[in-house]
Amino acid sequence: MLLSSIFCLILSNALSFRRDTAILYSRIGIIILFYCIYLCYNNLFITYLDNGIGLFGGLFYTSPITQTFHILILFITLLILNLTGFYPRKLISSQYLSLSKLLFTKLQFVKNIAVSNIILKKGEQYTILEYTLMLLFIVIGSLLLISSSDFVSIFLSIELQSYGLYLLCTMYRNSESATSAGLTYFLLGGLASCFILLGIALIYANLGVTYLDSFYVINNLAGVLDEQQITTYIPYCLLLITIGLLFKISAAPFHF
Structure with missing residues (x-):
């Protein structure tokens, strides 16, 4: 659902010349996320039949736990789009901000060009068509990352999520x-x-697997059989991956 929606939005963005339709795209994104939440909720009873499905x-x-976190992420993104997809079109002067004056005074538009430009500049995201697309790309990366069970899919999901975040940081050109x-x-x-990629490559070079369950089994068997030469470098590989992940989430001491 998310992939087909992103394809339709990309096509629509390419054909649109009006920048003020960004609010419309945000509201379309809210409808898309509602439908995705509905699909995740319907998939809960399928995954409850077993412990999960590969x-x-x-x-x-996918399992009930991953579906639950999918619903949580989709709901949070829906709230974010809801905050940015609806905004007051009237610019109200500060002299009308009290409740009594709002109720009993005739409202007027702010006609001062300087004040209007300052207020509109703060809402610059309302004229960026790609804003909804960026959020949907980030959501896809997050959902795939939660469901990943292989080092390769973990790395690709993190990168897909990160590219959207890079663009989101530079949204105000x-x-x-x-x-x-x-x-x-x-x-x-x-x-x-x-x-992260160096740690994954070293794990594959030492154990020959990238699947998380296979990595867990081989690592435990090597510890039971005292095959220390197999797992000598594994803690250092996991340390490299941990450093990369801490950099990604800006956790101390890598928050600088």
Whole structure:
């Protein structure tokens, strides 16, 4: 549902010339997320039949827990789009902000051009068509990351989510601070991706597997059979992956 919706939105964005339709796209995104929540809720009874279902040859795994977190992420994104998809079109002066004056005074538009430009500049996301697309790409990466059961799918899901976040940081194209933040985030995110990929590559070089269950089984068997030469480098590989993930979420001491 999300993939087909993103394809339709990309096609619609390419054919649209009006920037003020961004609010319409936000409301379409809310409808899409409602339908995705409904689909996740319907899938709960399927996954309750077993402990879970493997998808795409074991790259992904769906269970009641993953479906519940999918619903949570979709609901939070729905709230975010709801906050940015509906906004007051009237600009009200500060002299009408008290409740009594709002009720008993005739409201007027702010005709001062300088004040209007300042207020409209704060709502610049309402004229960016790609805003809903960025959020949907981030949501797809988050949902795939929760359902991942393989190191390869984990890395690809993190990258898919990160690319949307890089674009979201630089959404205000004319802002120097936004451009600086997006570029810094992109460089640090690329560094973190290198750490994660290096750890995954070293695990594959030592054990020959990328599937999480196989990694768990081989690692435990090597510990039981005292095959220390097999798992000598595994803690360092996991340390590299952990460093990359801490960079991605800006956790201390990698928050700088």
